[in-house]
Amino acid sequence: MEEEYSGGVEKKFIYINRRVPHGTAYAIESLETVLIGAAFDQDVSMLFIDDGVFQLKKDQNTESIEFKNFSKAYRALEMYDVEKLYVETESLQERGLSADDLLVGVEMIDRARVNELIDQQDVVLSF
Amino acid sequence: MSTLNIINKSPFEKRTLDQCLSRISKDDAVILIEDAVVVAMSGTSYDSQLKTATADKKLYVLTPDLEARGLADRSLLDGLTAVDYKGFVALVTEHDRVHSWL
Amino acid sequence: MKISILVNEGPYQHQASDSAYQFALAALESGHEVPRVFFYHDGVNNGTNLTTPPQDDRHIQKRWSALAQEKGVDLVLCVAACQRRxxxxxxxxxxxxxxxxxxxxGFRISGLGxxxxAGIESDRLVTFGD
Incomplete structure (x- = not known):
């Protein structure tokens, strides 16, 4: 469904992802919102904290559970001009992961900087 | 610039409140709604942690959700402010953005 | 102020839809506008006209529909979520x-756009979910 917005207003949207993918639909639906939202020419950031870091884990194979493997779509975000992906360092460390485990290039930020990032935004979407 | 953070889960079951408090700054506020109101009274094991939080941040609790859970007559934690739905709406307008920690 | 609302959970199972409704009422009574309530995920189930809750229980769908008719609130159900459900x-x-x-x-189906x-045109967007 193509949607156009010509209101001329540009706001800063941040999508905050805090859940493991697949157990619930929140991860894929957040991604779908970002992709649809890209047509509105807004300033978009995605932030992955807490269990949300698993959404970017490499090597997800959903064949056996018969789910669509949407993880590859994070790599396509650049084509939609969604280039600001942030991952919190502490959330990765707590889960025994590192930046090498992620399927896309991101900017790592410390927990202390998360609030600074959110403080620059107009709209926070967190599912 | 400040954020109103909404917490709706009991910290005895989910870590959302901890996760929120570990990241927000002193200009931000937190409102406890739905099941999160169970942590609003004094005398819980979260007492000291929430006292630290209320030292530099504003914490609120939604009265109708407290009443529904039989907790309205208990004494609230020092520094916590009870609001009704109109108070909740006012908080939304007083902060620059709203973040629901679902 | 214009305050729009996002509802991510269905009726009766989780308090989210009730909280969103009470919040919307209070916002309107406080003199604010609620231009739109967007229903996403299981939240779209709030818009079915096939529910028959017991007489002594609240009728969640009818309450929302009344808000649309009496206060002009635009109730939008996400099309992709509707198709799946x-x-x-x-x-x-x-x-x-x-x-x-x-x-x-009072409800209409439309896209995530x-x-x-609503995020662009409202002063605040408030999410209720699980």
């Missing part, structure tokens, strides 16, 4: 060859 209006019925509709008065638009 069997929420059907006349357009969707014809497009997908179904034999019934179940979208209640309506959520983004």
């Amino acid at each position: 069997g929420m059907v209006d006349e357009g969707e019925r014809d497009r997908n060859k179904k034999d019934a509709t179940n979208v209640a008065d 309506q959520l983004i638009e």
